[in-house]
Amino acid sequence: MGNFQIRTDLALEARESITEADSELRGVRVEEYYLEKEDIQVTKVMIDTKNAAKAMGKAVGTYVTMEAPALVEPDEGYHREISGCLAKELLDLIPDGDRELSVLVVGLGNREVTADSLGPQVVDNLFITRHVVKEYGKAAYNCSRMNLVSSMEPGVMAKTGMETAEIVKGVVSETTPDLLIVIDALAARSTRRLNRTIQITNTGIQPGSGVGNHRNALTEEELGIPVIAIGVPTVVDAATIVGDALKKWLDEEMDKKFDSRLAFAELNNMYMTGKDIDAVIKRVSFTLSEGINMAMEKNNVVCDG
């Protein structure tokens, strides 16, 4: 089949798009397990070499994907079990995750565009402690060891006139956190994955990724501290999905090669999204916030007596 450019932010989908002949791609390891009670399928794609990174169109690093169909369903407890799984996977990716950390959580995206508002909505619900500990000490929370959590919503370039990377870099160098966690809405290739998949990666944010198509990298290389990115696909790139649909139809009906990008110029910069996106984003962001809150709390050592 043709080799048109895939537009997906999910390493899982990039992996799938590589044809069977390549499937034992060197430098890529895949681990999978299924949490039956929680109905979560966890897949870890580890890209170990630059060659593999090039073939996948993804940076070297670890990509954990949690597929949790329940995420799109309403739940009184905001899917606490998914938050718990997220907390565990997040802690696994944090280098030296078991010491006291100062963590800055950045919510990327545009609060005014529903499908791109995941990041801002997640930081709305975080448990922020840095200012209290700085002012009153850990004793304020009755802890002898405690993570310092801060957060920011840098906004979009059209409104700020600044690259997100400039803003984050400035704040990181002034407030010197040990770790950056970046939240972003992603583009998937398949509508099947919308709003029910969480990707956690230690590669940070690469240029061109996210619903907002970030221009600059937010990576350890750029910022000098580890960067973990957490994302949920909330949109499907329109040209990609048309190309996929067409390819599937052609595969069935005839034997034709075809480049979707050329065919559908009018679809550039168009995104597809579902109709109940507002309620879904609101719920999913709550589940993510809780996952981060849980991860941050696990480190805290409560004083006794």
Next chain:
Amino acid sequence: MGNFQIRTDLALEARESITEADSELRGVRVEEYYLEKEDIQVTKVMIDTKNAAKAMGKAVGTYVTMEAPALVEPDEGYHREISGCLAKELLDLIPDGDRELSVLVVGLGNREVTADSLGPQVVDNLFITRHVVKEYGKAAYNCSRMNLVSSMEPGVMAKTGMETAEIVKGVVSETTPDLLIVIDALAARSTRRLNRTIQITNTGIQPGSGVGNHRNALTEEELGIPVIAIGVPTVVDAATIVGDALKKWLDEEMDKKFDSRLAFAELNNMYMTGKDIDAVIKRVSFTLSEGINMAMEKNNVVCDG
């Protein structure tokens, strides 16, 4: 070419989709003119008979379409010239538009979903007079004749548990306006028309129309007063656009019949929208509000002395 179901709220597009053989469709009249200074193409589609209505998939009535490419561009004056043109066309469609009227403007749609927030945003900027005139008389505005303007945002069924039509019907029967103006975000068939086309019609809102797919009618028949609907297409139905793209490609490459709805089940209930939708909707809604404000003011007779 196959006869799959068109998903468009624009009579203009429904008209275009009828093939040439039918183009002299009985019971449909079309008038066009171009406003050079304002760069607005105005098309009036008048559906006069039930047969024509059935062929078009649109109710009997008049549909005025203003195509104004400038709408998507930022403008310090919020495109006052387009507001002026809208005011004129709106007044033309109001029966007995030159007497004092009590007008209820209803903003349909979901404020939380950017592409569906046109109606709520338009009513935010209206000049509301009913309560002041009821309390202090027209003298409060130094007018001897003056329209009474009220507005409401009924919200969406998932949040209210009530049909929009139930809510509007109740408020109409309690506050007895002479005219209902309904604002709604529409679905277009072509991305070319997104956010730059205004449709004004005296048919009201039909079931299944709008981004939110209204279930019940808001029409003169249902409500007992004339209903004018003003809409701007802000989304394209995903399955339709895939079908159109595919048809175009097939027409060029081969000779194949094809039903897009069957092919792309996964696209049902998916909408496509542009990336700068938040800023565009904000601007367009302001232009619409001003158009309605202008139309309402034209009727007012200022007292002298």
Next chain:
Amino acid sequence: MGNFQIRTDLALEARESITEADSELRGVRVEEYYLEKEDIQVTKVMIDTKNAAKAMGKAVGTYVTMEAPALVEPDEGYHREISGCLAKELLDLIPDGDRELSVLVVGLGNREVTADSLGPQVVDNLFITRHVVKEYGKAAYNCSRMNLVSSMEPGVMAKTGMETAEIVKGVVSETTPDLLIVIDALAARSTRRLNRTIQITNTGIQPGSGVGNHRNALTEEELGIPVIAIGVPTVVDAATIVGDALKKWLDEEMDKKFDSRLAFAELNNMYMTGKDIDAVIKRVSFTLSEGINMAMEKNNVVCDG
């Protein structure tokens, strides 16, 4: 002490302002109890006669006040114990509360003014069932008996041009609920009660009450169905508090009579509110929503087998 006009929406405070000589006021009964585990002080003021109503400046009916200091504190479970107590008191006030009911919940107030946004925020979190039961029957929830819950946010007169009472009356007569529950932000007399007191009353909403000073009544007399009002004081009337402060100071320092309303004309229409009002309202509204949700669910009979 002088007899200036009290501005409080709390029957509890109206009761307190009556001096000791009058304390055995005929036609007013008071019951109190304290929930130790939940730290909630419950006071029921029952105004039985028109004379007592006049003396109190409150309509005949029952006023339940829950004083819950914990309400202003953050809590992961959103004070579920307070929601439970609210559910119980609410059910006690519903006539024939143990049969299947269709309930319309109305969130009064202005979403754009933080201190007045309680009503709109409460209806945001309700569990709405009416449209689902109407469409699919109670079987959709696996229940043989189930309350139908709908909700609306009528908005403020400056934006709608209509009285809240007109809008609600229209919707009630069109959708025919059995019961109306109205949520509103209240004005208290004492800053001590701000955001930590919930008043539930079967008198509905009287003219001149609430932060928005409603002009018309929302009562059983007006609407033909029972109306229960739930409110939380979020502001203190500025002139009242100045008067109270001054009176207290004068009582201590000297022996002087004094009318605060005359003294402080510049304070009319000014409200006092705390600095963290946004976070507090967000939390309190969640607790209230849960209380209403619990009350509504208690009635439902789940099918077995």
Next chain:
Amino acid sequence: MGNFQIRTDLALEARESITEADSELRGVRVEEYYLEKEDIQVTKVMIDTKNAAKAMGKAVGTYVTMEAPALVEPDEGYHREISGCLAKELLDLIPDGDRELSVLVVGLGNREVTADSLGPQVVDNLFITRHVVKEYGKAAYNCSRMNLVSSMEPGVMAKTGMETAEIVKGVVSETTPDLLIVIDALAARSTRRLNRTIQITNTGIQPGSGVGNHRNALTEEELGIPVIAIGVPTVVDAATIVGDALKKWLDEEMDKKFDSRLAFAELNNMYMTGKDIDAVIKRVSFTLSEGINMAMEKNNVVCDG
């Protein structure tokens, strides 16, 4: 009279509170003029010495106050004449204002608290150019000389865990603007000045000022670049106004000394604000944005031919 602590962010009011004997305070100069057509009273208070600064409780620098009663009235053109006056006064305070500048505008305050949302709302409406000029050059705007405008909304410490000053300092050092403009909602002493007074000062933001009571300074000394602060009083400190009201009453009725802060402990951290604050802030912020936009544009040199 007593010497209790004044809580006002307006130099004009600090000046007024100094009694007549001190009125020829050394080191303080006052200039006044009245714009008849626009109905704007302009007062410039120049504090030249540290002693004067101490007496006034305000930093050394220039404070321009525009009193424009029209600001609280609705106006279709959003008070363009006031914007024009603001643009002029702003340019007068910018050092070397007639060369090309890179300007960062910071909107302080809490978007969720109506009275504190002025700063965020002002930056919403600015004309942002920095990213376009960086990417495409000044030619994109057909200019040979052009200011670069960027903006940010740092949020509040309870949500970010960081001091506003830390965030701004980081972004300033990363994006190196020539000038900082800071917008903030202020506390006034008199309700008469609410929402109709604009203060422009070259002293930046001092600790303890603004509705949000900023803890750290945003000044040239701290940031290394000139800082101009623009503010509008949107609240009155409750304890101060009670004290003032009481003092006035006492002055008339008797001869008593009195410290308002001691008297009214329950009023600490309470603010008073008007009931139509949402609509007023929306309008005032638009007028301010336009003033800044005009000031920024005056510098631009449009290319010819």
